[in-house]
Structure formats: C-alpha cells, structure tokens
Amino acid sequence: MSTEGTVSFEGEPRTGRHRMLALDAARGLAVIGMIAINTGPRGDDSPLELLYRVPYGRASLLFVxxxxxxxxxxxxxxxxQRAPLPWAGLLWAGLLWRCALLMLGGLALQSLDHGVSVILQIYALLILFSLPLLRAxxxxxxxxxxxxxxxxxPLWILVQAQTDGGFDRDPVSATDQIGEILTGIVITGPYPLIVWAAPFVFGLWLGRQKLSEATISTRLLIWGAAAAVGARLLSPVLVAMFGEPTSHLDWQRLFSAVAHSQMPLWLISGTGSAVFVLGLCLKIHTWSHPLASPLVYLGQLALTAYIGHLLILALIVRPGPDTLAQGVLATASTVAALxxxxWLWRQRFSRGPFEVLLRTPTLRRTTR
Structure with a gap:
C-alpha cells in the first residue's frame, strides 16, 4: 500500500513526475514479489524454485x-515550510485515520484462510512510530x-531467551487481545517493529534526497548492490568462524543472513537489494510509456492489489499450489488479473478503491 503513491505538487518539474512514476514501478515490483512468495510453494531447493524465491525476504523490505x-x-x-507539526494540525488526524484503517484492515484480513502473514498491521504502527521523526x-x-x-x-533474541522461546512469531488477528496484538506487532510477530523500523526510517531519510538526480540513483545502485552482496557473503564467513546457531536462543544467530531471520546481516542485505531496485527504477526513464503503465498502475493501487491477492489466495488458490509449475501459474494469473x-480502474479514477479510503478530505487539503 502506497503511503503516497501518486502524490504531486503544484509546479513540480518533470523530473518530479519521473521520480513518482519510478517509485510507483518499484512498488509494483514489490507487490509482484510478495504475491509470488505468498502464493508459494516453498520447500523445494531445486535451482528453479530457488530462483522463484529470490523475492523472499526482499520484496517486503522493498515495500516497507x-x-x-x-x-x-x-x-x-x-x-x-515549517508548518505546524502533524499533531498540531489536520495532517495528524489524517495520518491517524490511515493508521487505524490499516491496523483494523490488517487484523481482519489475517483471519482469512490465505496462509499469509499480513503486513498491514506493522505498516500502521511504523507510521505512528515515525511521526515524532518527521522533523528530525x-x-x-x-x-x-x-x-x-x-x-x-539482539533485543529480539533477548526477549526470546527471557521467555524460553515462548513466542512463536505467529501473526496477530482481530481475535487476539489488545496486549497480544501490540506485543505481536512490536516484538514477537513475523514483522517486529523493533527490527522493521530500520528500513522504514531509512526510507524516511531517502525521501529527503534528490532522487531524480542521476548521481543519487547511481549511488543507490552501487551502495545497494554492495550491501546486498557484502552482507550475504559475510554471513557464511562468520558462521564458519564462530559456528552454526543451535537454537533460536543462540546468540550466534546474529551471523545469519537467512530471509526473515530478523538478524542484522539479512536486514542489511535485504534492504540493500531494495535500494538497488529503487536505484534501477530511477534510472529507467520510460515509465510513462504505455507498455509500462500496467506495472506503474499496479504500484499506484498497491493497497488494493495487496488486499486483492489475499482474497484470491483465500478463495481460489488455497490449499495449493503443490508444485512449482502450479505456483508460477497461480502467481502469473493473479498478477495479470490485478x-x-x-489498468481499467485508472482509466476512470485517479485513486484505487481502497486507496480512496486512506485519503480523507482533511488529508488532501493539508498535503496540497
């Protein structure tokens, strides 16, 4: 879901439009990656399935x-413009509205039989967490x-150690108690805020850079690739030196680069991959071409597409797929349908059906 998919400012130069289209395209790629991983299957280590699972642990980081x-x-x-801080103005109310809808929607969607850890809940709390940082x-x-x-x-491991590994990293849903929901989102769930704040806040910093400049996109490509490859290669070296972790409570887990391990090397490598994809999208100057519009529109309707793929999984795909071929077919069909x-929706409307719900009239007046 786009926190701001197609926002524009009066008098914004053409380079600003290219930047936004590139961001939309990158968001579309993140959605496609999450659809592929969430659709499955997983478990086979054949070369083709390993290639299919390349977005695992990367697409969600790009999204955040x-x-x-x-x-x-x-x-x-x-x-x-040094306008009043969000909590002193209407923007605060708009962001709270957005967070509430994402939280409630994510909790409700988690109850469906799709087998996916819904990311909307952590997305909502990340926005709240970042509000005091907007002027930092x-x-x-x-x-x-x-x-x-x-x-x-380390804090994540410490909490596990103090509870004897008592939390199971299951996603929270609307049937859980409020305390369980907050604890699950902040620490014990599949997207713990104490870890996932890193890519989100780094995104806040990137949003202040002149992303339309060629030198910036070049740096994103170089540093993103260096982080993605370097952290991934460092992991087996450290494991060889200090040994494999023997349990989830083992501090040697800090050397792991396994996707969604919540460990630093995976986080650095996955975020580096996300930065590389962003830099690549910024380098491409043909996003306004009609042939690129399906990907761009998918990114602009990211929230709608994300919810749509969960519904497709729950109502049509599950309990499959059982083979890689079935997974590729299901993924391709879902992506094509979305x-x-x-594309059809954007021929008539500027905002997606669920994106409209996030944009209250108050928020629109504040951001233009």
Missing amino acids: LLGGIGLSLMTRRSRL SGRSLLVVSGLSAVAGP MIFA
Whole structure:
C-alpha cells in the first residue's frame, strides 16, 4: 500500500513526475514479489524454485522502504515550510485515520484462510512510530535506522531467551487481545517493529534526497548492490568462524543472513537489494510509456492489489499450489488479473478503491 503513491505538487518539474512514476514501478515490483512468495510453494531447493524465491525476504523490505519514502514525500511541505507539526494540525488526524484503517484492515484480513502473514498491521504502527521523526534531522534518521538494525535483533533474541522461546512469531488477528496484538506487532510477530523500523526510517531519510538526480540513483545502485552482496557473503564467513546457531536462543544467530531471520546481516542485505531496485527504477526513464503503465498502475493501487491477492489466495488458490509449475501459474494469473484491474480502474479514477479510503478530505487539503 502506497503511503503516497501518486502524490504531486503544484509546479513540480518533470523530473518530479519521473521520480513518482519510478517509485510507483518499484512498488509494483514489490507487490509482484510478495504475491509470488505468498502464493508459494516453498520447500523445494531445486535451482528453479530457488530462483522463484529470490523475492523472499526482499520484496517486503522493498515495500516497507518505499512506505518510508512515501511518508517523507507526503509530509514534505509541512517540513520544508515549517508548518505546524502533524499533531498540531489536520495532517495528524489524517495520518491517524490511515493508521487505524490499516491496523483494523490488517487484523481482519489475517483471519482469512490465505496462509499469509499480513503486513498491514506493522505498516500502521511504523507510521505512528515515525511521526515524532518527521522533523528530525537526516543524521538523526540514520541513527534511528541504524539502532533498529543493530540493537533490534539482539533485543529480539533477548526477549526470546527471557521467555524460553515462548513466542512463536505467529501473526496477530482481530481475535487476539489488545496486549497480544501490540506485543505481536512490536516484538514477537513475523514483522517486529523493533527490527522493521530500520528500513522504514531509512526510507524516511531517502525521501529527503534528490532522487531524480542521476548521481543519487547511481549511488543507490552501487551502495545497494554492495550491501546486498557484502552482507550475504559475510554471513557464511562468520558462521564458519564462530559456528552454526543451535537454537533460536543462540546468540550466534546474529551471523545469519537467512530471509526473515530478523538478524542484522539479512536486514542489511535485504534492504540493500531494495535500494538497488529503487536505484534501477530511477534510472529507467520510460515509465510513462504505455507498455509500462500496467506495472506503474499496479504500484499506484498497491493497497488494493495487496488486499486483492489475499482474497484470491483465500478463495481460489488455497490449499495449493503443490508444485512449482502450479505456483508460477497461480502467481502469473493473479498478477495479470490485478494488473488488468488496475489498468481499467485508472482509466476512470485517479485513486484505487481502497486507496480512496486512506485519503480523507482533511488529508488532501493539508498535503496540497
């Protein structure tokens, strides 16, 4: 879901339009990656399935990184013009509305039989967590992001150790108690805020950069690739030196780069991959071409597409797929259906059906 998929500002130059289309395209790629991983299957280690699972642990990080960028762009005017802070103005109410819908919607969607850990709940709390940071300096944002990446994983292990591994990382749903919901989203769930704040806050920082400049996109490509490859290669070296972890409570887990391990090397590598994809999308200057519009529109209707794929999984796909061929077919069919819907919808409407719900009239007046 786009925190700000197609926002535009009066008088924004053409380079600004290209930036937004590139962000939409990157968000569309993140949606496709999540659809592939959520559809499955998983479990086979054949070369083809390993290739199919490349987005695992990367697409969701790209999605969250783009969410931070979107929030940064959406609140840009308030920050640059030194307007009242969000909690002193109408923007605060709009963001609270957005968070409430994402939270309630995510909890409700988690109850469906799709077998997916819904990401909307952590998305909502990440926005709330970031509100005090909207006026923070760029250096402060990098410090917070770094602290989350470095201190979040040890804290995650420490909590597990103190509870004897008592939490099972299951996603929370509407049937859980409020305390369980908050604990699950912040620490014990599949997307713990103490760890996932890192890519989101880093996205806040990226949103302040001149992403339309060629030098910036080049740096994103270089540094993103270096982080993605470097952290991944460092992991087996450290494991060889210090040994394999023997349990979820073992501090040697900190050397793991396994996807969704919540460990620093995976976080750095996966976020590096996300930054690389973002830089690549910014380098491409043909997103306004009609042939690219299905991907761009899919990114602009990211929330609708995300909800749509959960419904398709729950009502049509599950309990399958059982083979890689079935998974590829189901993924391709789902993506094609959602792209067609997004293209048809955007011929008449500027906002997706669920995106409209996030954009209250109050929020629109504040951000233009």
